[in-house]
Amino acid sequence: MPSSRRLKLAHVLVVLLASGLALLAWTQTWVNAVVAQSGTARQSLEVTGATASPALTALAMAGLALAGALTIAGPVIRFVLGLLEVLLGLSVFLAALTAVTGPAAASAGAITKATGVSGRESVLDGVVSAVATPWPYLALLAGVVMAAVGVSVLVTARRWPGPTTRYQAVRFAPADSTGGTDAAAAGVDTGHDAVDDWDGLSRGEDPTAQR
Numbered sequence: 001m002p003s004s005r006r007l008k009l010a011h012v013l014v015v016l017l018a019s020g021l022a023l024l025a026w027t028q029t030w031v032n033a034v035v036a037q038s039g040t041a042r043q044s045l046e047v048t049g050a051t052a053s054p055a056l057t058a059l060a061m062a063g064l065a066l067a068g069a070l071t072i073a074g075p076v077i078r079f080v081l082g083l084l085e086v087l088l089g090l091s092v093f094l095a096a097l098t099a100v101t102g103p104a105a106a107s108a109g110a111i112t113k114a115t116g117v118s119g120r121e122s123v124l125d126g127v128v129s130a131v132a133t134p135w136p137y138l139a140l141l142a143g144v145v146m147a148a149v150g151v152s153v154l155v156t157a158r159r160w161p162g163p164t165t166r167y168q169a170v171r172f173a174p175a176d177s178t179g180g181t182d183a184a185a186a187g188v189d190t191g192h193d194a195v196d197d198w199d200g201l202s203r204g205e206d207p208t209a210q211r
Helices: 002-026 056-070 075-101 108-115 120-125 134-159 175-185 194-202
Strands: 029-035 043-048 127-132
Touching: 002 056, 002 075, 002 134, 029 108, 029 134, 043 108, 056 075, 056 134, 075 134, 108 120, 120 127
Parallel strands: none
Antiparallel strands: 029 043, 029 127
């Protein structure tokens, strides 16, 4: 059991780490671009992952949420989550690959915002240079790790321990076992009831004199 718990913990931590790396990469500069439209001076732009790959943040956040779900999921749900993690990893990889293979195209949004020029061809014509930084490569690596750990979840999930739930037993003691003692300690006479008092009154007896 301890080994299976460590196996489960390791997978959850790797999912968290890979998703966190993808999210960290998304916040950094992905492309250093230099643009020069006709009649304007050259401009140097730092294009962040938020512009180069806007979908990456949602994918990374989904990975973080999936790690939390793995901690409480049963065997069947673990299998489903493993499949989802594989898909998330592939999606992260493809999102980063677009920026790596086409840094100029990935910078189009930032270039349009800086120059006011729109249209893919017009934007690309004004790009003097566009160089990817190491951050999209880190996102690529995060995608590979996410997909790999998703496959590992599919293979090993049946050996993970199930979610534990502790129940606290509640005991109900008979009322007479404690009620009489408590009533006596409080000075309450438990030997009379309303029926006895009524019968005594009908015979002309004072019920308070008997207590």
